[in-house]
Amino acid sequence: MKAGGVYAAWLLIYDFVVLPDGRVDTWLSITGVKLAAAGLSFVGWEIETAGRFIACAGNRGVEIQNGCNGMELLGLYAGFIIAYSGDAKKRLMFIAGGIGMLFIANVFRIAFFALSNLYYPQYWDPVHHYSSYVFFYPIVLTLWYLWTTVSDRNDIFSGASLSSA
Amino acid sequence: MDYRERSERYLFWRQLIISLIAIGLVYILFIRPIQSFAVREFILPAFDSFIKPGSDILTAPGRDEFFLSSLSDSFPRVKIDVPFNGYFWLAMAMVWPTKNKRLGRVIWIYNWVLFLIMPIVAISIINGFTWLALLANVHDKVYKALFLILGVLAVREADKLLKD
Numbered sequence: 001m002k003a004g005g006v007y008a009a010w011l012l013i014y015d016f017v018v019l020p021d022g023r024v025d026t027w028l029s030i031t032g033v034k035l036a037a038a039g040l041s042f043v044g045w046e047i048e049t050a051g052r053f054i055a056c057a058g059n060r061g062v063e064i065q066n067g068c069n070g071m072e073l074l075g076l077y078a079g080f081i082i083a084y085s086g087d088a089k090k091r092l093m094f095i096a097g098g099i100g101m102l103f104i105a106n107v108f109r110i111a112f113f114a115l116s117n118l119y120y121p122q123y124w125d126p127v128h129h130y131s132s133y134v135f136f137y138p139i140v141l142t143l144w145y146l147w148t149t150v151s152d153r154n155d156i157f158s159g160a161s162l163s164s165a
Numbered sequence: 166m167d168y169r170e171r172s173e174r175y176l177f178w179r180q181l182i183i184s185l186i187a188i189g190l191v192y193i194l195f196i197r198p199i200q201s202f203a204v205r206e207f208i209l210p211a212f213d214s215f216i217k218p219g220s221d222i223l224t225a226p227g228r229d230e231f232f233l234s235s236l237s238d239s240f241p242r243v244k245i246d247v248p249f250n251g252y253f254w255l256a257m258a259m260v261w262p263t264k265n266k267r268l269g270r271v272i273w274i275y276n277w278v279l280f281l282i283m284p285i286v287a288i289s290i291i292n293g294f295t296w297l298a299l300l301a302n303v304h305d306k307v308y309k310a311l312f313l314i315l316g317v318l319a320v321r322e323a324d325k326l327l328k329d
């Protein structure tokens with residue numbers, strides 16, 4: 001319930017402050033596009049970008065809109081880490097590390113969009129819809145699980161456990 | 166960690182991965198197309214019939230959901246999901262291998278409650294209770310997160326039991 005509360009608070013802040021302001025989302029979208037383009041160019045594809053648009057040269061482009069760049073998911077991820085008991089320092093590390101991993105996953109997702117538009121443009125809808133399940137949720141669920149194991153280990157070695165032993 | 170414990174944990178994790186893949190495929194290939202068809206052919210027309218001529222409310226079909234919006238932007242666009250959607254199946258794909266009946270039951274009951282409440286919420290918004298729109302939008306995202314959390318906690322509990 002606490003995790004749900006933290007996530008609900010984040011959603012309200014996101015919907016009413018962060019998203020209308022647009023700066024963080026815009027940065028996230030444009031940086032994601034730039035990094036995805038750099039990665040694809042590095043491995044040999046010819047990529048064109050313009051702001052938040054990315055395309056394989058001569059093909060239909062993909063626009064990474066605000067609200068569709070994984071930003072909302074960061075709150076979902078952090079909500080559980082904040083709500084589940086554990087060491088504060090490790091919690092911060094988990095939040096920062098997880099957000100970093102989700103950001104990188106988003107770069108791969110954008111690159112995947114550009115390539116799927118080149119090779120399988122007819123499957124755009126399912127590719128777009130299911131991309132979160134493939135790129136984000138495995139990371140979120142695995143890190144949540146790892147956090148429960150790390151924080152339980154802390155409980156075992158905590159002072160309370162030792163004094164009651 | 167002895168051999169039996171290791172093999173039981175191995176079997177559990179293998180079951181979990183098979184469950185996620187199998188239920189994912191069944192959902193994508195069968196359940197979701199049926200839900201999309203139901204939304205398009207039955208559910209949306211049924212809700213459309215509640216909208217009075219000249220009303221400010223617009224409905225639009227989604228994939229396995231539909232949207233309510235206001236012509237005059239008097240409330241934010243609301244997503245009305247069909248219960249037992251992808252998040253239910255994802256959570257259950259994690260809960261089933263753990264055989265955790267308690268958490269499984271919570272997810273089932275929550276969905277049955279949604280099955281009753283969501284039509285009432287949608288009809289209320291159509292009838293002018295537009296303050297429900299914000300509540301419905303926040304709830305739409307939060308309950309999905311709760312399902313995922315329950316799934317992860319079920320997995321954690323089962324793995325811990327096998328380990329201890």
